[in-house]
Amino acid sequence: MQRIGVFVCHCGSNIAATVDVSKVAEMALMEPGVVHAEDYQYMCSEAGQAKIAAAIQEKGLTGIVVCSCSPRMHETTFRKAAERAGLNPYMVEIANIREHCSWIHKDMEEATKKAVILMRAAVAKVNLNTPLQAGESRVTKRALVIGGGIAGIQTALDIADAGYEVDIVEKTPSIGGRMSQLDKTFPTLDCSACILTPKMVEASAHEKITIYTYSEVEKVSGFVGDFTVDIRKKARSVDMNKCTGCGVCQEKCPSKKAPSEFNRGLNTRSAIYTPFAQAIPNVPVIDREACIKFKTGKCGICSKVCQAGAIDYEQKDEIITEKYGAIVVATGFDTINLEKYDEYAYSQSKDVITSLELERVMNAAGPTHGHLERLSDGKAPKEIVFIQCVGSRCADDRGKPYCSKICCMYTAKHAMLIRDKYPDVNVTVFYIDVRTPGKNFDEFYRRAVEQYGVNYIKGQVGKVIPQPDGKLLVQGSDLLDNRQILKEADMVVLATAIEPNPDVRKIATMLTASIDTNNFLTEAHAKLRPVESPTAGIFLSGVCQGPKDIPETVAQAGAAAVKAIGLLAKDKLMTNPCTAQADILLCNGCSTCENVCPYGAITYEDKEVNDHGIRETRRVAVVNNALCQGCGACTVACPSGAMDLQGFSNRQILAEVDAICR
Amino acid sequence: MSSEKKQAEMIKEISGVNPLKCMKCGKCSATCPSYNEMDIKPHQFVSYVINEDIESLVNSKSLWKCLSCFACVERCPRDVKPGKLIDAARQVVVRQRSQDYLKADEIPELLDPELPQQLLVSAFRRYRR
């Protein structure tokens, strides 16, 4: 029989205002096994924890139930407190009487009754708890960063500077990411390339950093501290060791019709290409879909003109397998497809563009060499209309329910830059709300209005109507003046919603990292653990976790690096002891459990068993505790009940069920 | 419940619209082809229902100027669909017998030889009980 102590937390008034905490403690004493019960203001405080420790020692407690907030909040706190007092930490259970009770119920009697039942369930479970020992596993002192944009680069630099090896895997031929496509950055209007390029160079030159560009993560196995990752290095068709980056091949390549990804398809590039001039590595790749040699077998001009003899048409994809202790996801974002928003005539007029396309138009290396001109006829625009929230804040399935966060600021930036460089161009912004929380952000927006005379109109646009003469008629509303506006414009710029890179779903699945309904990676705690995934050893950097601008991204990248460093600095990790265990006397050896284990943690061995005097060799399941993550799929698949989960055993859960239904 | 409140509830019920979902972006008003003919603008319908000012709503010219073209319904980003509110308000009016917007005796002069059947049918349905 256990000797159980029940500790009921008031959580100030968070619990005590709705739940009669002393009643819960009183009722606890009537439960089997309970020898001690008390309530206290803040159980998680030092004084509260001291009470637990004192009771363990004085009353010889073998099990603890804390009735408090969610176990997701303080389970670890109380386990540690118990451990310090000499109790096995897994003898602690939490009854969640805050999130699941006091905060959602109003009636004190009802809430107290429920709290008592939740306490009973936890007591019933603890009665069946057994001490568990966490195992140890080693930590590979190397980190993987998936994505080579500003988030990935910054994380890699920070980890590498702490002395650990880091690999960056980047899908495209160069690191740099979205930031390399931007012209200027708010709110200081620095040139994006001028601040990014040095970081790219630093990363590529760093002795602790290895960069795999034109590469993708193919397979991930293992667990925190000991991941094994297959990286597919796609065939570049160019030998990275021989290429000098002279660029002659790109110049001479006769196939120049492929849309330039870097310029958002606004112009074309050659089949052998580096995405942009400052690309790192400065080694081109051959786009085999576009290359004449690959399509017809004839051509080979690049090979002929390459003095270094670096062109290699025979090159094949290569799989690199590497071990890592920590993985940082920094997969970034893209703009949403505007197919479903054709009231803005994006697919009907070349002069309706996204803001990211405008970045390229305004950039000296862009399709118009930095001249602001209409893409349809090259004419200089006189009237530009910006439309905000295109696809953001949408409750229907056309767009995204969230605010993309960066659009208000970059639109102010665009408006300001245009007015600055082309004072004769009128700029109108249709907005729903202007959101500028951030250091110097509102001041920046006000400058656009006050100093640069940008015309902000509160109201959405209903339709963009292309005119026969090539102009665009913008039909919008001005809610403050209560009128419908018809405005003739030469260009329309859409502040298109951003969404996580579509690849992130695949990557999250490989990492078993959770993802929310919008495909953003979920953080372990929205406030307190914002850069960690709930999956141990996986960290989040940049927009893959939620919309954010460059300063925020860099800050989060640093934070993710610190968390990764904290992990890599350890030599050993304690493993979760709540793993599956097979009772070899009950095991049929049928392999059903093996078939549902997502971690390959179950194998079958022939083992000598002594079944009530019968000695025989049987095929039985064996769980590798280092691989098992404790999901429990095997326990239900097993028909004989031989497989059980420590910490969530069949009998423990049934005891909870019984207590609740009593 | 006051009669205004009742009517507001009825409009919400018939239309199936939750006006609280509106974020006041004005896309409906930006979209509406009849905007200039309306005294209460499409985006304002939402606040009239929220504020339970149904009196003004049912006396509004806008009820009869709405084309039922569903453009606002299609483009509303918040799933509010002001066109449905307008239609529900119109229902509230025409369901009261004497309030028919189309009087029987005014029909003959509105007719012309090519007038398709459906125009008459739909007018009856829109304007009369």
Place this chain on the structure above:
Amino acid sequence: MKYSYYPGCTLRTKAKDLDAYARASAEALGIELIEIEDWQCCGGVYPLGSDEIATKLSSVRALAAAKEKNQSLVTMCSACHHVIKRVNDDMKNVEDIRTRANNYMELDEPYAGETEVLHFLEVLRDKVGFDELKKKVTNPLTGKKIGAYYGCLLLRPSKLLSFDDPENPRIIEDFIRAIGAEPVIYPYRNECCGGYISLKEKEMSKNMCEKIMESAEGFGAEMLITACPLCLYNLNKSTGATLPVVYFTELLAEALGVKDEVKKEVQAS
């Protein structure tokens, strides 16, 4: 291909020729249109109110009749299509309406939205195929620059009608290409002509029609086609008809080489 055909009030009265063109074209395409017996007018407007039942019953009757024959229901008229398709959706997805309508109907077997509702344009696109149609055209309308006029009822609300992209549709343009002519795309093709209010607010609908005409003309259209008899009437009536406006079935009949025949018959009757 056999379909239950719902002609609707207008094609049965004022616009018999449009109906005749449709039937003749269908025949030429090997489509059998079997008129639903004792169909009743759909009412011309979809009753939005969630408590409207009686006004939906005529559509349910037609739908149930088609279900009985295990056929899809085809209309030529955008308004009928709109009303019947939305009522069908109610019967399929709105439990309250389904239950109450079935209580009124006293059918052998309750109707729950089983019938597929098609506009004839959809039959041409999805069942016949525009490529196939093209092959059957004997009298291509080569060189004609035609603007498609969609109006509202065919496209919106797009989630329910799932007919085409509501902002950038292409079905009528593809139809125009199939009959050998050249489509002209202009931005007002999905804007409302004010058909429903044209009885009482003549000035308003005139303005709207003029905008549409101007836009189409500006982009070089020589002619407009429509799939809605109300739009057809309104565009013709409310503007000086700067551009000719014709019904899609008429052009289809012309392209299939059956128009003259039908014309004679209609005049004779």
Place this chain on the structure above:
Amino acid sequence: MQELINRAKELLADGTVARVLGWKAGDLPYNPEPAYFESAEELKDFVYNGFCGANLSKYMIEASKLEGKTMVCLKPCDTYSFNQLIKEHRVDREKAYIVGVGCKGKLDIEKIKKQGIKGIESIQGAEITDDAETLTIQTLYGEKTCAYADAMLERCHVCKGKEHMIFDEQIGESKETKDAERFAEVERIEAMSPEEKFAYFQSELSKCIRCNACRNACPACSCRKCVFDSNKFDSSQKANVDSFEEKMFHIIRAFHVAGRCTDCGECSRVCPQGIPLHLFNRKFIKDIDALYGEYQAGADTDSKAPLTNYTFEDAEPSIVGKRG
């Protein structure tokens, strides 16, 4: 039958097998029982006739542990069970010499008795070689006849087919006996109102005496220790606390064999209370076929079982309420 015995003698004689697993005559003309035969001498008791319904594949779990091979007689439907046991590593293929025996449908003595035939002394026409369509039964009250098909087990009316899924050799012809739809009975119940369904199963399950005959006969119920006998779920064999346990037992038993049950029908055959237990298993089979694609357990030894498999687009559990 003689051919079988002769072959068994040969195999024993040349040392191919150490024993023969078949049926021996019981004390009544209609109750032969599974038995091992280790010599030509013992084989004199060997029988194989229409009453040899017992599925011998389950016995091979124990036989696999014995020294030497065992010749086992498997009817076509039994071979599904054997395959399933191979898949689950419960039997050793190498330890079995499988003789696929012919089958023309197996008999249900209860069906004969139900026709009012009592005091049975002997039965002719049940021999496997016999083409007779009719059973001739000598009783205390004189000679009675009964059509063979009318005396057949339910499972033979929905027979999976004449083919043996696995065998080393085949002896004897099989006959097509399927004359009913496999899921007709399940569908009939599905069409009932909840009240009718409940009343039906309540009346059937109230007959259960928890004798465990179904569990003992079922080749899929071959756990070393049943969960209902172990303390893992606080459900170990004891006096039933409440009547719910019977239902839980049958639901869980059906669930545990879902996707593994070959629909061999042994559970219903052996139930002394005549509860149509196969209707539980067949319901799962029907659902699996409809929701996850046709699947016949035991048709092979390597396909993924429906409950250890999934697709991204699987039906949601709410489909149960929507099927109407």
Place this chain on the structure above:
Amino acid sequence: MPLENKEFKPKIVAFCCNWCSYAGADLAGSSRLTYPADVKIIRVPCSCRVNPMFILRAFEKGADGVIMCGCHPGDCHYSTGNYYARRRMTLLFSMLDYLGVENGRTRVEWVSAAEGVKFSETMNSFVEKIYSLGENVRLGDLRCKS
């Protein structure tokens, strides 16, 4: 049979996976989104840990409704757990329906950690359903006529 005057207070067990739905319930709590106190949550690591026996046991012990919540398909913390759970529950629920047990008494809902609103809405609608079904008589006793 329940006493006519006795107010029916259902017992409802909710199995919630630790990673999504339990967190969703926490979010419902911290967002103060109410649902009836009749619901009691049992934390399991994953929906695939829920054994049909747990559900039947709950009914055996007098539960009036059992709901299981897990991560959305595709979002399982253990990548595939909820896919297995989905099949298991579909078959179990179908069997209960086959036995004449009102299928409204069991439900599966996928609730992510971010869906506090969905969690509370789900629980509200489920409890409402259980109230409409009344006390669980059938599952409590299938064998003997009471």
